[in-house]
Amino acid sequence: MALLEIKDLVKRFDGRTVLNGVTFELNEGQTKVIMGPSGCGKSTLLRCLNRLLEPDGGQIFFRGEDVALPDTDIRQHRQRIGFVFQQFALYRHLTVLENITLGLRKLRRLSTAAADKKAAYQLERMEMGAHRLKYPAHLSVGQKQRVAIARALAMDPAVLFFDEPTSALDPLMSLEVAAVINQLRSENVTMLCVTHDVSLARHVTDRVIFLDDGQVKAEDSAEQLLTTHADPRIRQFFGQPAALK
Amino acid sequence: MMALTDFLRDVGNDSALLLGGLRSTLLLATTISITGFVGGVLVFFCTLTSNRIGRYWVESYISFFIGTPLLVLLFLMYYGLPQWGVRLSPLWVSIIGFTLNVAAYNARYLTTAYRGLDTGELEAARAQGFTSWQVFTLITLPQVLRLSIPGLTNQVILNLKDSSIAFLIQYTEFFAQIQELSARNFKFFQAYLFAGIVYLGLVSVIVLIARHLEAKCMIPGVRG
Numbered sequence A: 001m002a003l004l005e006i007k008d009l010v011k012r013f014d015g016r017t018v019l020n021g022v023t024f025e026l027n028e029g030q031t032k033v034i035m036g037p038s039g040c041g042k043s044t045l046l047r048c049l050n051r052l053l054e055p056d057g058g059q060i061f062f063r064g065e066d067v068a069l070p071d072t073d074i075r076q077h078r079q080r081i082g083f084v085f086q087q088f089a090l091y092r093h094l095t096v097l098e099n100i101t102l103g104l105r106k107l108r109r110l111s112t113a114a115a116d117k118k119a120a121y122q123l124e125r126m127e128m129g130a131h132r133l134k135y136p137a138h139l140s141v142g143q144k145q146r147v148a149i150a151r152a153l154a155m156d157p158a159v160l161f162f163d164e165p166t167s168a169l170d171p172l173m174s175l176e177v178a179a180v181i182n183q184l185r186s187e188n189v190t191m192l193c194v195t196h197d198v199s200l201a202r203h204v205t206d207r208v209i210f211l212d213d214g215q216v217k218a219e220d221s222a223e224q225l226l227t228t229h230a231d232p233r234i235r236q237f238f239g240q241p242a243a244l245k
Numbered sequence B: 001m002m003a004l005t006d007f008l009r010d011v012g013n014d015s016a017l018l019l020g021g022l023r024s025t026l027l028l029a030t031t032i033s034i035t036g037f038v039g040g041v042l043v044f045f046c047t048l049t050s051n052r053i054g055r056y057w058v059e060s061y062i063s064f065f066i067g068t069p070l071l072v073l074l075f076l077m078y079y080g081l082p083q084w085g086v087r088l089s090p091l092w093v094s095i096i097g098f099t100l101n102v103a104a105y106n107a108r109y110l111t112t113a114y115r116g117l118d119t120g121e122l123e124a125a126r127a128q129g130f131t132s133w134q135v136f137t138l139i140t141l142p143q144v145l146r147l148s149i150p151g152l153t154n155q156v157i158l159n160l161k162d163s164s165i166a167f168l169i170q171y172t173e174f175f176a177q178i179q180e181l182s183a184r185n186f187k188f189f190q191a192y193l194f195a196g197i198v199y200l201g202l203v204s205v206i207v208l209i210a211r212h213l214e215a216k217c218m219i220p221g222v223r224g
């Protein structure tokens, strides 16, 4: 069964339709990348999937259960999704360690000792163990990214969402992020990643979803979309990512 | 020189009254600092409502009490309310009046600091599955309070100094006792100078505590 099955998802802002019937699936252990022109609704899509935004239509099946219904336990649903934001959104009044343990203690109700242990494990996994007592302001951009990922992973989510994980990074650090995502992929972590970054897409995924005009216009491998896709608009997008940013 | 030693002897003779006044001053200033702080946090919490009418009322509350002289409010309650049969003691009028006023100012400090927060952090907390109340108590409030320490402690200093106007509604605090003293010995200059020095000493203590608090609670890398 698919982990996530999205059917005809619709989202409007003040009467303007941004998502106009988005349909796709994400299987357990799979990594999919969502690409598309700026403003086509990629971030909106991710936010609808964890109900940070309310969809105006369609269904979102999470392991077969429609989580777009009004009686869904939204907070329960959100806890199954690890969301890594573009600007990382680390809590700046908390240390690296506290950033990760906050959810474990207050949502998972772990003891401080158990939460610390779990957080330490995730920080080691992201090679951030030595920085655990630092505050976000004292981290490099790449380090913040790793902490944000560790914070998401610590909650044992069923799926990780990334919104533009490399847009704040220089090319070298982007490669590092690609390496981290690949590492997670080899550990069968399910991931959905929104990006403008064609090279990231080629590095990390089997499947790229191309979103435009509020709909899924194509779904294929990055290579396929880039070189041989029939639609010239899609070939052009992947050929000239910089111009469209 | 003679005048000064004479005056200090008068102070010594009246020390019981003056100390009593000082105690009343500290009682009022401490009380309204606490109630004004708690009230300010509550009013600030109310400003975060997504309900438009609710927000309008909270904003009106803040603007009204910041825009109205406290003295008018105190007179209204102390001299005006008895007309309708409501008689409150000077202390109660002072506590109620100051609290309404101070809470409005504190709420304003907090809402200003709130505008400096990173909305991304609040969204991330919601995305993690925290309730609105948890987002408020775990993320919003700890950050906003730390950013507001200068404003909030400044308000405590104002509370101490402004508490002296309570003597105008017959609350016999320190300044009222000073008035009494000078009315008896006619050494007005020395009396008011003495009062000024005492207030300055108390304010200095608050400033020292505030500095310590600020250094201890600063969010690393974030300027308030």
Ligand SMILES: Nc1ncnc2c1ncn2[C@@H]1O[C@H](COP(=O)(O)OP(=O)(O)OP(=O)(O)O)[C@@H](O)[C@H]1O
Pocket (backbone or CB within 6 Å): A013, A014, A018, A037, A038, A039, A040, A041, A042, A043, A044, A045
């Ligand atoms: N809260 C909102 N209220 C009104 N309009 C919004 C809101 N959020 C997004 N939009 C609009 O919806 C459209 C899609 O926005 P979204 O951020 O999802 O695009 P995106 O594909 O993520 O773009 P980018 O590549 O620039 O990040 C944009 O035109 C945007 O202006």
Ligand SMILES: [Mg+2]
Pocket (backbone or CB within 6 Å): A042, A043, A044, A163
């Ligand atoms: Mg976006």
